[in-house]
Amino acid sequence: MFFGVDYYPEQWPKARWDTDAKMMRAAGMNVVRIAEFAWSRMEPVKGQYDFTWLDEIIAVMAEQDIRVVLGTPTATPPKWLMDENPDIYPVDLYGIQKGFGTRRHYCSVNPVYRELSKRIAGEMAEHFKYDKNIIAWQVDNEFDTGCYCSHCRKGFQNWLREKYQTIEHLNEHWGTVFWSQTYQDFEQVILPAYTAFDGFTQGGAVNGIAGAPFNHNPGLLLDYNRFKSDAVVEFQNIQIREIRQCTSLPITHNCMGHFSELDYFDLGKDLDFISWDSYPSSAWGKGTSTQLAMAHDLMRGIKGKNFWVMEHQSGPVGWQTFGDTPEPGQLRLWTYQALAHGAEAMLYFRWRSALYGTEQLCHGIIDHDGIGRRRYEEIARIGKELKQLGELFVDSNTINEAVLIKSYDNFWSHRIQPYNSQFDYNVLLMEYYHALAANQIPADVTGIDVDFSSYRLVLMPAFNLMTDEIRSKCEKYVKEGGSLLITFKSGTKNWDNGMSERTKPGYFRELAGIELEEYDSLNYGRKVRVRGLDYECLARSFCEVIQCNGASVLASYESHYYAGKAAVTVNQYGKGRVYYVGCDLEPDALTALMKHIVKESRVTPILTAAAEGIDAVRKSISDKTYIIITNHNNREERVEFEKSYYDLLGERMLHGQETIEAYGVRILEEIL
Numbered sequence: 001m002f003f004g005v006d007y008y009p010e011q012w013p014k015a016r017w018d019t020d021a022k023m024m025r026a027a028g029m030n031v032v033r034i035a036e037f038a039w040s041r042m043e044p045v046k047g048q049y050d051f052t053w054l055d056e057i058i059a060v061m062a063e064q065d066i067r068v069v070l071g072t073p074t075a076t077p078p079k080w081l082m083d084e085n086p087d088i089y090p091v092d093l094y095g096i097q098k099g100f101g102t103r104r105h106y107c108s109v110n111p112v113y114r115e116l117s118k119r120i121a122g123e124m125a126e127h128f129k130y131d132k133n134i135i136a137w138q139v140d141n142e143f144d145t146g147c148y149c150s151h152c153r154k155g156f157q158n159w160l161r162e163k164y165q166t167i168e169h170l171n172e173h174w175g176t177v178f179w180s181q182t183y184q185d186f187e188q189v190i191l192p193a194y195t196a197f198d199g200f201t202q203g204g205a206v207n208g209i210a211g212a213p214f215n216h217n218p219g220l221l222l223d224y225n226r227f228k229s230d231a232v233v234e235f236q237n238i239q240i241r242e243i244r245q246c247t248s249l250p251i252t253h254n255c256m257g258h259f260s261e262l263d264y265f266d267l268g269k270d271l272d273f274i275s276w277d278s279y280p281s282s283a284w285g286k287g288t289s290t291q292l293a294m295a296h297d298l299m300r301g302i303k304g305k306n307f308w309v310m311e312h313q314s315g316p317v318g319w320q321t322f323g324d325t326p327e328p329g330q331l332r333l334w335t336y337q338a339l340a341h342g343a344e345a346m347l348y349f350r351w352r353s354a355l356y357g358t359e360q361l362c363h364g365i366i367d368h369d370g371i372g373r374r375r376y377e378e379i380a381r382i383g384k385e386l387k388q389l390g391e392l393f394v395d396s397n398t399i400n401e402a403v404l405i406k407s408y409d410n411f412w413s414h415r416i417q418p419y420n421s422q423f424d425y426n427v428l429l430m431e432y433y434h435a436l437a438a439n440q441i442p443a444d445v446t447g448i449d450v451d452f453s454s455y456r457l458v459l460m461p462a463f464n465l466m467t468d469e470i471r472s473k474c475e476k477y478v479k480e481g482g483s484l485l486i487t488f489k490s491g492t493k494n495w496d497n498g499m500s501e502r503t504k505p506g507y508f509r510e511l512a513g514i515e516l517e518e519y520d521s522l523n524y525g526r527k528v529r530v531r532g533l534d535y536e537c538l539a540r541s542f543c544e545v546i547q548c549n550g551a552s553v554l555a556s557y558e559s560h561y562y563a564g565k566a567a568v569t570v571n572q573y574g575k576g577r578v579y580y581v582g583c584d585l586e587p588d589a590l591t592a593l594m595k596h597i598v599k600e601s602r603v604t605p606i607l608t609a610a611a612e613g614i615d616a617v618r619k620s621i622s623d624k625t626y627i628i629i630t631n632h633n634n635r636e637e638r639v640e641f642e643k644s645y646y647d648l649l650g651e652r653m654l655h656g657q658e659t660i661e662a663y664g665v666r667i668l669e670e671i672l
């Protein structure tokens with residue numbers, strides 16, 4: 001298994017390299033990722049390449065049996081390149097061009113930049129093609145999107161021409177007759193930039209979610225999001241093609257978990273494997289155990305395959321301020337949680353805390369003074385344990401009976417029109433993932449293209465943009481005995497982001513056996529009481545008033561003018577069932593409802609009892625079954641289970657229950 005670190009040899013004197021490599025080896029490391037920001041060192045002057053220093057560091061690493069992942073440096077085009085081609089800088093929605101001084105200062109649509117990126121990737125690939133110590137490539141670093149320059153406008157127009165063929169077709173799909181926005185030619189089509197009724201000064205910035213002004217035509221906005229995402233995929237693929245001309249080594253990109261500006265399912269298609277960067281607790285936020293678990297599951301879901309963690313926090317992280325210092329045991333805990341959810345390689349960010357630059361405060365495994373202390377010791381302990389466990393996590397399979405569907409198109413559509421200012425699609429997905437986890441049900445998280453037939457329960461919260469194909473897929477699945485869960489804000493729009501003519505809930509009406517009489521967006525703190533089988537709670541953002549056409553009621557409203565009407569229903573359809581949740585539910589209520597749903601759907605919990613903050617995953621490795629439990633609480637917790645297990649790290653048998661220390665980990669092999 002690969003276990004290692006992100007290393008920046010260009011930031012340290014050569015005299016130190018050997019010491020670093022030896023310390024890495026002593027911690028059990030066998031891989032480094034290098035070079036992803038080092039363009040100015042690789043090509044100090046236009047056309048003059050210097051890869052000798054990289055050859056040297058690769059050799060130093062090889063001495064210690066440490067392999068190398070090489071990153072292409074296109075996230076940081078150097079100053080000479082930008083001075084020569086200032087057109088590459090991205091433009092914001094107010095038309096202001098951004099400047100030099102940080103990173104990602106490029107527009108991925110810019111044809112000159114595409115050419116220059118291709119060239120540097122090609123030069124690297126050519127130079128390193130015979131180096132046996134390189135094991136993989138990473139393209140760029142953490143792709144982002146968003147630019148409003150003239151190349152983007154042209155690119156968008158071409159993208160639309162390809163999609164719609166005729167301008168009449170585009171007008172029809174977007175409904176441009178509204179407010180006289182009809183276009184006569186693709187060349188007239190705008191980017192959704194700053195506009196008269198802009199959406200910020202008119203109160204369009206919802207929920208603190210930044211993005212394009214929302215008052216543009218929703219069809220245009222959605223297509224712009226799709227175009228931006230496709231443009232990055234194209235940008236990436238230019239480099240992939242270039243590298244593949246020289247080598248058959250696997251190629252990856254380091255994704256960002258829940259980040260949703262880019263369609264990761266599209267991005268992943270041309271990559272050999274997915275990797276991602278996990279920062280559980282930084283200046284930018286702190287993830288709960290389920291948020292982290294879900295991010296790992298989504299990363300596994302991109303290709304339905306195990307992934308790498310290419311960067312994992314190894315100390316306090318931030319730029320001007322930094323987040324919490326990982327407590328003793330937390331780096332180990334997060335590492336095993338990642339491995340449990342499908343990581344099969346772990347690299348930490350970064351080796352040593354930098355002495356200069358924006359990221360002086362993104363602390364590494366070893367401190368500014370080059371000394372490894374508590375965090376180094378903890379990582380060395382993990383390295384040792386992983387040797388003991390052998391190749392356990394490589395090629396392991398995660399076995400789940402439930403799947404949660406994420407759609408980037410739906411994320412963008414909901415952001416364009418959330419209906420209620422408290423609504424956030426990603427948060428809703430997280431709430432459903434959490435409700436499963438609270439019932440000890442781990443889930444796959446993936447896109448709508450997944451084969452439903454291997455799951456007992458499919459959850460499609462707020463799947464609002466729909467097509468006939470997706471409806472047929474759902475119908476077939478349920479008819480044959482599957483359980484499908486859908487929620488409010490589902491099935492009522494077509495794929496163009498326009499409203500469907502169908503009676504709500506639109507594409508799901510027959511399947512769910514219901515009709516919506518109306519819906520109610522809850523504003524200014526108004527709440528509506530809901531009562532279910534064994535729970536009561538308050539809806540706080542959105543209530544749909546349901547009329548049953550064959551479905552049975554699982555929960556009803558208890559206040560406001562629709563008191564007594566159905567809020568949650570279930571419909572028998574063919575051999576299966578469709579659950580419809582017509583409003584937002586508080587976490588405990590959702591957990592209670594989910595308990596009922598998973599039981600009826602015959603989805604089996606991993607543990608029979610566990611506290612919040614316990615994460616459990618079931619895996620099959622060779623022909624054995626394992627469960628991996630991580631305790632994210634800073635106190636010991638008791639868990640209960642039905643079977644008997646052998647504790648691989650503790651080397652003892654467990655029957656029925658176990659007490660796990662604060663931040664503790666158990667890797668358990670099922671005994672038949």
Ligand code: GAL
Nearest residue numbers: 141142277311317349359362
């Ligand atoms: C990641 C990024 C790294 C570094 C790290 C810490 O998002 O890929 O280069 O910036 O965050 O801030």
